[in-house]
Amino acid sequence: MRTNDAAGRVRAKRLPREVRERQILDAAVGVFSQRGYHAASMDEISEVADISKPMVYAYLGSKEDLFAACIRREATRLMEAIADGVSGAGDRPDVQLWHGLRAFFGFVGEYRDSWQVLHRQASAQGGPFAQELLDMRRRAVSLVAALLLNTADSEAATLHADAMAAALVGAGESLADWWLDHPEESAGAVAARLMNLVWMGFGNLVEGQMWQPPK
Amino acid sequence: MRTNDAAGRVRAKRLPREVRERQILDAAVGVFSQRGYHAASMDEISEVADISKPMVYAYLGSKEDLFAACIRREATRLMEAIADGVSGAGDRPDVQLWHGLRAFFGFVGEYRDSWQVLHRQASAQGGPFAQELLDMRRRAVSLVAALLLNTADSEAATLHADAMAAALVGAGESLADWWLDHPEESAGAVAARLMNLVWMGFGNLVEGQMWQPPK
DNA sequence: CAGTAGGCTTACTCGCGAGTAGGTACGCGG
DNA sequence: CCGCGTACCTACTCGCGAGTAAGCCTACTG
Missing domain, CATH: 1.10.357.10 (Tetracycline Repressor, domain 2)
Incomplete structure (x- = not known):
């Protein structure tokens, strides 16, 4: 199923955890590589991953955890x-x-x-x-x-x-x-x-x- | 002349700008190398340099300027x-x-x-x-x-x-x-x-x- | 069809750190 | 002894970003 977010962008919904974790890791690698560890923000990572921040924390833990996973x-x-x-x-x-x-x-x-x-x-x-x-x-x-x-x-x-x-x-x-x-x-x-x-x-x-x- | 700061440490006073700039750069190199650019705080650098933060800004400018100088x-x-x-x-x-x-x-x-x-x-x-x-x-x-x-x-x-x-x-x-x-x-x-x-x-x-x- | 669990969100708190306002002390030239 | 500039400080503001509270929505399960 699909829905439109505030910006009108189409956003896939209710994907299984595995898929989201991959998305998040992909986004994190991109942002970390571009900004560096400290300058990278969890907000930007979650945005690139097209998911909300609490999901990032729920699945991959803290910023350090996420970086280690990357x-x-x-x-x-x-x-x-x-x-x-x-x-x-x-x-x-x-x-x-x-x-x-x-x-x-x-x-x-x-x-x-x-x-x-x-x-x-x-x-x-x-x-x-x-x-x-x-x-x-x-x-x-x-x-x-x-x-x-x-x-x-x-x-x-x-x-x-x-x-x-x-x-x-x-x-x-x-x-x-x-x-x-x-x-x-x-x-x-x-x-x-x-x-x-x-x-x-x-x-x-x-x-x-x-x-x-x-x- | 000398004076004692809050912690009772002896602190040299009224040194010429050149000397202070050297102190600050030395401190900055140490802190940047140990913590990394983003994790290094201007507060810690000024503390290590044994001088107050506004002096760091007065002499070497912003954090980026200071890093570039290092x-x-x-x-x-x-x-x-x-x-x-x-x-x-x-x-x-x-x-x-x-x-x-x-x-x-x-x-x-x-x-x-x-x-x-x-x-x-x-x-x-x-x-x-x-x-x-x-x-x-x-x-x-x-x-x-x-x-x-x-x-x-x-x-x-x-x-x-x-x-x-x-x-x-x-x-x-x-x-x-x-x-x-x-x-x-x-x-x-x-x-x-x-x-x-x-x-x-x-x-x-x-x-x-x-x-x-x-x- | 009621219950529940998991995917997902908005809307916060709260501390840390960059940068500054507004002074005080001290030496020097007159 | 009187400015006056320069070295220097304490004590803030203010924004950003990590992490969270509190719940909403929907797909399955019995």
Whole structure:
């Protein structure tokens, strides 16, 4: 059934809880990504979700709860996308990394808002929700680190793996931001850029070649 | 001359404007970095600065103005530190990059609050101040890109320079965050990690070697 | 068809924080 | 010793936004 609200807009009524929760989360991700956590208002979120504010509180709880729910959903999506990418990639580590990068940039390209919420907003908040996100990021770093360790168990590689994984993840994040200003590139092309940078570097490191500062 | 405030604390009085402005900026950087832009209150900043709120407004203007002033000061400090590092490094591009990285990580280690404000808070705000910071970052990326272009003017290098510079800057930022969890490392050691990753990679790229995805 | 439960709303309270009005103290030049 | 400007303060206003009270409407259930 339908009805018209004060502005004359048509508004669907009496939808099941599941559907409303999805609407609310979608709206929240959009508003959080655009305004930032604090500047986002529950009023605006409820308006975008086309539902009244008390429903938001009834279904998703407080503003912090809602934000945490956004983080959780988007982070899960991203990690699943990457895991899917890596899983079908055989066992050559470089190919696994390549598929992981492709999946990552594919996700960022497709869900910019999600990416904004994850990368910018969540990490800027000191609150308890940031933990949620930092854990996910840590998992991503671990995944990459494990992958790098696969390439060789030389002592040099072991010592560097987690730091290098952190650097690689950061490079990926930054390149994703760069990509927003260069939308003419495909996800694959961007992934290839990063792959070249890090793999040709790791290729040397694995073979024991290291850059040395001059005396 | 001195006096005691309500809490009995001793409080310096009638200081010249310059000194107060420094105090206020120092306090603001600390509070912004700890709480984030929106969660930081002018009341807390004025309290930390040990001065009353109207003075903050009289000297530095609105909250946005104050934040922009923080960004400007800290970004200038950082860029100067890096420029100083690079300037005394001769003309070998790898050595220049090495000194730049050392200077960068040295700064981050010494001024964590400044780094927090620059990296996390500023980039998360959509407002006009973010522009200030993004410009600085762009300058950093340009500096790195120019440096990379020095290494070779092969077509491959030219095509990749700005993207690679973005990736490198991101890797540096991320590694700086990683460093906060591994304080046992020296700034030089962290810089060396990143140098190895990117230089050994670029070394190959410059010589025309590229990683190829399998068919 | 009465009862009820859950989807949904309007219309509030209330505290917090940005920004200000309107002064008081103190030093300095005459 | 008298302005007078500048450093500085207390004590407000006022709007915005988180969270809630109190109920309305309708689809199903027995």
